[in-house]
Amino acid sequence: MNLAAEAFSHVDYLVTVALFLIGAWILLTSGNLVKKVIGLNIMETSVFAFIVTTGMIDDGAPPLLAAGVEGPFASPLPHALVLTGIVVAVSVTSLALVLILRVKAELGSVELDEIASAGEQPGAAAPPDSRGHAND
Amino acid sequence: MTVELFDLRPLLAVLISLACAGAVFAVRENPRWRAIWSLSAAGVKFALVWSMLPGALDGKIHAFGFGEVLPGVAFGFRVDALGLFFALVSSTLWVITTVYALAYMRNSHSLSRFFGYFALCISTTVGIAFAENLFTLFVFYELLTVCTYPLIMHNEDMAARRAGRKYLLYTLSGGALIMAGMVMVYTEAGTLSLAEGGILDASAGHASLLTIFVLLIAGFGVKAALMPLHGWLPAAMVAPTPVSALLHAVAVVKAGVFGILRVIYEVFGADLLRDLGYADWLAMLAGTVIIIASINALRQTHIKARLAWSTISQLSYIVLAACLLVPLGALASIIHIANQAFSKITMFFVAGVIERATGKTRVDELAGVGRQLPWTMTAFTVASMSFIGVPLTAGFVTKWYLSLGALQAGSEVFVGVMVISGLLNAAYWLPMIYQAFFRPLPANRPDAVSVSPMMVGPVLICAAYVILLGAGASAPAMPFSVAEAAARFAIQLGVWPQ
Amino acid sequence: MNNRKSARVLTMALMAALAVPLTYGVLQLPTPGQADAPAHSNVSAKYIEAGAELAGSENLVTGVLLNFRALDTFGEVLVIFTAWLAVAAVAGGAREAGQDSIPPSPIVDYVIRLLGPFIAIFAVFVIVNGHVLPGGGFQGGVVLGAMLIMLSLVLGTGVVEGVFSDRVWIWLRAAGVLVFAMVALLGLPAAGFLFGLGQAPALRQALMMALELAIGVGGGAVLAGLYFSIAGTHRS
């Protein structure tokens, strides 16, 4: 019985865990590179949601100590952490998108299967050594 | 009363040929300078090693330590009687082999590389001889592999590369086994130093002791060409004759056997091994190897292949003698290092001369060679007599002491092995001599090309040595007395038959 | 992922294997929202009770960001600058600036031009009031970046990027990092430790304002830079 009660009080955590798994599933199984980035973003949001909920207080006020505001304050630390996390997420995602653009331009496609199959014929994605002239 | 003396000479002995190798590499393709550097280094090393002989004879041990690379793992040299004996043999033979090689290799290619690694080989062999502990021994053991590999690959043709690859496969896995054994010795005994003699004790438990014994013996056995691990030796015959001479008489195989002696006497110690009983199994293996290798030698058609198989069987003499764990056995094993070295190197030189002079390399082509090269073939006969065990030659001394040792150790079967191997040796050497001297020269045979004295000279010197070792066995200045000192040191037994 | 079937089943199994410890572990965490949970009683309690005076800003999150955990934020500003560096270093092919975008419909065009200045004011407001109201350098920077991207959609990346020369743009993007480094060094005399803002209210206030502005402008310039690189490469 207490498992259900426990589950109910921790529902926020369970939702973040579910989001995390969905994101991981998309990242690992989708063949399309852009879909992978979306999956990555879902995972990132879930982790940030999880961290913020750890700092939550029932009917507490946000940590702004303007005059006249009382009541338990939510803890400010997770918010600071998540802000930093979000900026990290933005930078990783932007780098991923640019890399995908370059893969598209140089290997012709963003689908991993197509790139893999193109890789077999010595066409676009020739292995580095046979095109050694790049360094001559 | 062994006195430990701090002395630079062991270090100098190793560094001399290192410097010579550097000089030979530096001097590039200048034959005169190369000859001068090689010979002078050989001479200086010979003098250095022999200068330590008087000290060693009356018990002084020269030592030089670098200090600890890791806790319990130090890098140092310690010239005890056993080490000195091996160094004496190898430095003497190196002088002779250098002279021979200078003549034999005159018109070959990339000679600066050859003589550079040739010098490196000897510096590592002397390093092995003087190693104070298993770690230094292992370092030089691996370096020996690295130095001999280019020598085997000298001809750079397909056969040489295949032989080189096979050689590396065997010796590197041997090295890996020793490394594993060393780690276990260190954890059981806490030290790797060979000074105390018998650093392991029965408290270590049967399982780990047996594993250590198998690992170390197999590791060194690869280079000592014990039967299952001998594959590389016949294949390495493609190398030029001075390399085969150096490899199979002086440096590589002797390093393996020397390692086995160190393991039996200094890592385990004669008493511990007698209780454990592992040495009897090894003795049995050595005995079978002697017989099977001799039978194989019969079947070989190439002279150098026959020599290789004879080396495999001779090496097991040394292992067999050491496993008897009696003073006479130890004496026989140590003295056979010299006897086998000198006899075998004579035969290799003879094979080289025959090849240079008449271009013949097969056993059945030897008809009438005795008339063409009288002196060379007499040296060959002396060496064969030594292997057969005719008195007044070096081989007889070993067989004599080995049989006495076998009787003392109570295992008469090995006396039988001595006799059978003597007969087998006769079976594969005498036909060659008979063909060479008593068969007429075939008509269409071109007469022999004149061979430079610098090749025939070493042949005769080695043959003389074989007789000297046999006849003057107990002469004071002879290496024989050092062998006695080594045996007494190895066994540390009070009773010693005068 | 060429044999997709087995890969999917494998990942499915992995997901299931991952889900069980995750849910079970998370369930045993202290229930969120309880005032006595360790998350509130330890470091956060100290922030709330003495944070405002020590950090010098009512908005505790900004206080934590700029004062208590300044090294994190420095790392943060640097990651966003590295992102732009990475994109610039990796963007494939030469990027021709000044390429006209597809002209949006006149209504969108007019509305964006109208809203532009107001968004800018709002961005400045968010940056400046970071220590009192919810907001701060990053948030303001994002709004600023969004405005620049919107304008470049309408006016064309070339026009917006042409406002400053390449060199100035790079200095703008590095503003966050440089100002933060200077404030860090200033911390030595001010608080005896690197990244310290000291206790003198006036100095602390000025330093925090400088940081806020630098992070805002830097963040906005970097986000715009990211868009220019991506937009530029797309057409090359």
Next chain:
Amino acid sequence: MTEWPHWLPILAVLPLVGGALTPLLFHRRPVAAWFWAVSVAAATTLVAMTLLLKLIASGGLSYAVGGWLPQYGIELRFDEIGAFALPASLLVLLSLSFSRHYVARAVDSGRISFYYALILINLGGLNGFLITGDLFNLFVFMEIFSVSAYALVATAREPVAALAALKYLFLGALSSLLVLFSVGVVFAMTGTLNIEDAAADLDLSTPMPAALALAGLATGFAVKAALFPVHFWLPDAHAAAPAPVSAILSALVVKAGVVGLLRTLELFAGGEGLLQPMLNSIVWLGALGALGGALMALVQRDIKLMLAYSTVANIGYILIGLGLSTASATTGAMIHVVNHAVIKVLLFLAAGAFIHRTGLRCIDDLRGLARRMPFTAFAMGVGLVSLSGVPPMAGFVGKWQIAVGALQAGRPILVAVLVIAGLLVLAFSVRVTNAMYFRPPSRISAAAATEAPVSMLFPLLVLTAGCFGLGMAGQVMLRFVAPAVPGLYGGIP
């Protein structure tokens, strides 16, 4: 001068700010950017040296950033693990001095200043990661060196570099998220982010969340360290990247994952019950990695792929040492972290010199290069010999200690694993040296190659001397690293 405590934050901030300034000051001036980068790296090395002297003189150093004690702010700590910053900065300095000519050809001229900036930021992130005592700060610095690493892999012109960088990015981001998630769990359980305080407050009465956090951290750092099952991102990334970058990645960035595992052990030092299963799995995965990596390296044709797989093998050794948790195994692992870094930078730079001069990457194409490029071939030979752990060289020290530790822990099979893996590494080293020394050149560019320029030969020379020196200095390093071990395993003997 060594008493001045502020060197610690400067160790991280200096390369970061130096890197950020590079594109500002030297955009489109590659040679000036190179000088700037080398001088910043040299300055960082000096700072790291002063900190090391201070550590030897007066023990560990703790620094409260911004003046706030750990309850409020971030605490930086310099201990034996942090001392890895010195070899790291030195190796980056050598790779930078190597990249001058290499980069001029491998990267477009407009972007060379970005390349140098990214390398310096990578160094700064790594130094920060080594010295921080705060969990979230650990994550931030990890992100800094990860983002710069992803970008550095993609700076190479080959088309496959972008795809390799993308795979590296996805797995790296996944592992960073696992670490962040675990940091969140630790925060939820203890309320603090300081490693020392969290380790004390971590109540293990409810083991499940602690186990979750431990698993998350361990998996995250294992992916960063390319431990066996999750190593497949490493070979493509390290082979596609330019040579100096793969040197830095293989030698330093991968080791950050190992340092992360060490920090996790510190965090969970109290709970032996939790640690034992994790340590056992690390040992077996490490063993599989050692054998698998060495085997894969044996069959590769591209020399950089071969070196990348041998990194996976050596990481396997290190993690075997860590997982065994006996004193000599752990110290052996820590020493092998440094020694392998030096060897791997030497090997990648030598391979880079070959590629720079001949454009060839296949091992069979490198035939006969010893005659044309004697110094580089000698450096590659020394590196390969040390990699295989032949005694007098650097690789032997760590492997010997780990083997002894394995026996003390009563697991002889691991000695067999180490020895067999060593043999496999020897096998492919022989294959390369054989090609270089004993085979006639088979490619025109190999036959016509000339020796690498001095700016490339100098680092190779220093690193070759390093291989010999580190081989001899085993005793000194052991005594230096020993005090760090008790802090790691707490309860476990």
